[in-house]
Amino acid sequence: MPLRTLETWPHGAIMLDAQHTRFALWAPDAFYVSVELEDGKSIAMLPQAEGWFETEVKCPAGTRYRFNIDGEMDVPDPASRAQAADVHGWSVVVDPLAYPWRHSHWQGRPWHEAVIYELHVGAMGGYAEVEKHLPRLAELGVTAIELMPLAQFPGERNWGYDGVLPYAPQSSYGTPEQLKHLVDCAHEHGLAVILDVVYNHFGPDGNYLDQYAAGFFQEDVHTPWGAGIDFDRREVRNFFLDNALMWLLEYRFDGLRLDAVHAIDNPGFLQELAQRVRQQVDTGRHVWLVLENELNQASLLKQDFDAQWNDDFHNVLHVLLTGETDAYYSDFAKEPTAQLARCLGEGFVYQGHTTRHGHERGEPSGDLPPTAFVAFLQNHDQIGNRAMGERLHQLCAPQALKAATALLLLSPMIPLMFMGDEVNASEPFLFFTDHHGELAEAVREGRRGEFADFAAFQDPERRDRIPDPNALATFKQSSPALADHPHAELYRHLLNLRHTHIVPHLPGTVALGAQVLADGAVSARWRLGNSSLLQIDLNLSTTAVDHPAAAHVLFQTPAEHGAQLPPYSARVTLSPVGEHP
Secondary structure: OOOOOOOOOOOEEEEEEOOEEEEEEEOOOOOOEEEEEOOOOEEEOEEOHHHEEEEEEEOOOOOEEEEEEOOOEEEOOOOOOOEOOOOOOOEEOOOOOOOOOOOOOOOOOOHHHOOEEEEOOOOOOOHHHHHOOHHHHHHHOOOEEEEOOOEEOOOOOOOOOOOOEEEEEOHHHOOHHHHHHHHHHHHHOOOEEEEEEOOOOOOOOOOOHHHHOHHHEEEEEEEOOEEEEOOOOHHHHHHHHHHHHHHHHHOOOOEEEEOOHHHOOOHHHHHHHHHHHHHHOOOOOOOEEEEOOOOOOHHHHOOOOOEEEOHHHHHHHHHHHHOOOOHHHHHHOOOHHHHHHHHHHHOOOOOOEEOOOOOEEOOOOOOOOHHHEEEEOOOHHHHHOOOOOOOHHHOOOHHHHHHHHHHHHHOOOEEEEEOOHHHOOOOOOOOOOOOOHHHHHHHHHHHHHOOOOOHHHOOHHHHOOOOOOOOHHHHHHOOOOOOOOOHHHHHHHHHHHHHHHHHHHOOOOEEEEEEEEEOOEEEEEEEOOOOOEEEEEEEOOOOOEEOOOOOOEEEEEOOOOOOEEOOOEEEEEEEOOOOOO
């Protein structure tokens, strides 16, 4: 990969050769900017057009530096490639070509082969510790790991959504070279690697941009995290576009999951990001772009992005499995069986339908392929946003979970599991941070206030027992043991069936609709790309349903019951070409 120049990648410290580095900072509100080196040298940066400052300095990789604004304030490089410690300290010059890739021939995997395992690097012990799980995950049938955000955040522990230095991998997890080694090792095991990136906001501690580049933000645009980011500005837009390309080209990630793009009020930015990625990755290389988007904008999935996390799939199944209807689950409390049928037959449940807040949500999605939707029974949000971080197997009947797992892993949607799902991990996944002082108190009280609308936490004393996000114990409790468990054999068996019978024929798959059989019971059908017929019959109720089995049963739980779907059951049939209507 050729080194970039100021013209093509202006933000941050770019090595020109082994001994020289170009520093560039967009600081339109500053009069004077200098580079301060840890050895005491101070080098003035030359002002350029449009608010840029730049200079070239004789310094090699590993040099620690920061910027000084107007002789009054030292700040880290907002495009720092690595931090020596935390978000307030020294940035480090990084040589992007130093790592000797062992599997540079890797071209990724086609999207339809994706079976995704979402994990938190910190909770699993850092980059090197994650590597130890790669053989096990590959053997299980996983084809991709998805890392929760890595951008440097304040403190030692955080979910990652409080990152403030998007170019710097979190230093408490390991070095940039160790992260590249993790990606390299994943490729050795045939695993793609997806990175969750946060382009909709910065965290509440350690972001200095508003001190010297207020134009980075739109004060009249409000998000849950503060002022919106001004993606109309080319300097701002390039800051994030180049970040995406860094992860894909320099770190060789195989895909990006864009967090909460509904908070990015600029469709043009999303389209440009997708187009830039498609233009700059090597021809023949598979790179995946996946959205999280509460707006259910099916239009973004027709050309620019491969898929969207389908929260509707999770939410309606959660209601059917647990009976919970608090807060956002109330949108799925009315006729959940019909909603599940719509989801299986058309993708989204909400396709312009009205939510509990009276807002229309979503666009028609029935013409999208099933692989445009990432399905899951759990993820970091859906476990971690519970007050006590309980996992699904602790909330519903085991037979019901087994049936839902069959639906997840054998439907034509792209399946995602969260770390520990495969072993019914007993450990919770709690919300954790490492803030201090007034911010820590605000986060603690804000976290407890989030559950005031939940029936189980109406009592303030009960809310006070919600774990403190800043306590070290909260983080330690969230580290799963991942010991072997009989449940893993179910995942192994189902994923073997998926890879053998379904994945090869997913391209060209068309949903043929789904019907309600009874309360809690549905039947859905898809015509696969080779014209075979996949049918999944699911009964999550406590009552048996009359529904004869088709021929060619691929999987069923519990055992054969003839013309009935017993309570908490799933039956999957795959009829060969020419043997179905």
